[in-house]
Amino acid sequence: MRTFALLALFVAACTAPDPATPPAPDFASVHDRLASEPTRLFIPGDGSTGSLVAAHYTSGGWVAGTSALTIDTGALVAKLAGDQLIAQSFEVSFAPIDLPESVFGKPAQLVEVRVTLAAPATAAVTWTGANDATASLPLQLDLAWSIAIDQAVTPLGTQHLPVIPLDLALTGAGDHVDGSFAIHAMGDLWSWAGLLELSQLDLQLSGATVD
Numbered sequence: 717m718r719t720f721a722l723l724a725l726f727v728a729a730c731t732a733p734d735p736a737t738p739p740a741p742d743f744a745s746v747h748d749r750l751a752s753e754p755t756r757l758f759i760p761g762d763g764s765t766g767s768l769v770a771a772h773y774t775s776g777g778w779v780a781g782t783s784a785l786t787i788d789t790g791a792l793v794a795k796l797a798g799d800q801l802i803a804q805s806f807e808v809s810f811a812p813i814d815l816p817e818s819v820f821g822k823p824a825q826l827v828e829v830r831v832t833l834a835a836p837a838t839a840a841v842t843w844t845g846a847n848d849a850t851a852s853l854p855l856q857l858d859l860a861w862s863i864a865i866d867q868a869v870t871p872l873g874t875q876h877l878p879v880i881p882l883d884l885a886l887t888g889a890g891d892h893v894d895g896s897f898a899i900h901a902m903g904d905l906w907s908w909a910g911l912l913e914l915s916q917l918d919l920q921l922s923g924a925t926v927d
Contacts, residue, residue, distance in 0.1 A: 743890030745846035750796035750886075750893075754804055757895045757923035759790035768905070769916040772816045778913075779816075785919070786811035792884075792895065792923060801841040801851045806833040806882070808921065812864070815912065820865055827869060829861040834876065847889055853882045859905065875906055880917075888925075897921040 743749040766785030771778050790808035794801055810829040817823055834856040841851040859875040883898045901917040 745890050746849065746886055746888050746893050747796065747843060747846045749890055750794065750801070754793050754795040755893055755925060757792045757794070757893060758926045759787070759792065759808060759897075759921050759923040761787045761789060763922040764790075764920065766810070766917070766919040766921075768914055768918070770813075770815070771913045771915070773911050782916075783813060785813065787919075787921065790921065790923070792897065796841070797838075799840055800838050801849070801853065803833060803837040803853050803855070803882070806837075806855060806857075807831065808919065815863075822866060824863060824865045827862050827864045828871075829859075831857045831859050831877075834858045837882070847887060849886045851884055853884065854879045855882050855899075872906075877901065877905065878903060893925045895923045897923065 743752060749755055764787040766787055767782050768785060769780055770783045771780035773779075788809040788811055791805070792803060793805045794803050796802075808831050813826040813829060815824040815826065837853040837855050839851045839853045841849050843849050856879055857877045859877055862869050862871045864870075878901075880899055880901045885896050886893060888894045897919070898921070899917065899919040902915075904913060904915045905917060907913040
């Protein structure tokens with residue numbers, strides 16, 4: 717009898733329903749959501765574009781051209797503190813970037829290219845309604861990447877970029893937030909051995925919550 721009782725308790729424990737998942741918070745607006753909790757906006761490759769200027773040295777001097785960038789993925793995490801918008805984290809990863817074959821005399825690529833926020837950024841935010849906001853955040857970004865030549869990948873040193881403004885616009889509602897982001901870095905980003913220079917980074921990104 718005792719064995720049967722223990723077995724019944726074991727079966728009941730195994731078949732008991734899982735605790736119900738707590739419902740997601742109900743926010744009244746984009747402003748309410750950002751003021752209540754850090755909000756993560758996922759940045760997919762679709763709908764985002766980028767470019768930079770690559771220049772390489774030849775016997776006839778420097779030759780420069782604009783290279784398109786393909787965004788793999790990214791994310792922005794932001795929250796509201798009073799009338800200030802705080803970017804807690806920001807990152808964007810890119811597909812490999814082809815380099816002119818004349819630089820090394822063989823095919824080469826910049827790979828594992830990623831920019832990340834080095835420290836939180838804060839800026840005043842302007843609201844035209846509870847669901848519409850704009851701000852310009854001064855980002856301190858680190859640029860990490862590697863170079864691939866003949867299938868050999870060599871990490872390059874992390875580049876600490878000068879402060880770059882991130883112009884953003886937020887829209888949506890309490891249950892979702894959409895964002896558009898623009899970055900324009902006009903100065904030099906990186907140079908290598910007097911043979912290769914990268915400059916003028918331009919990014920047009922779009923993101924949204926994925927609750």
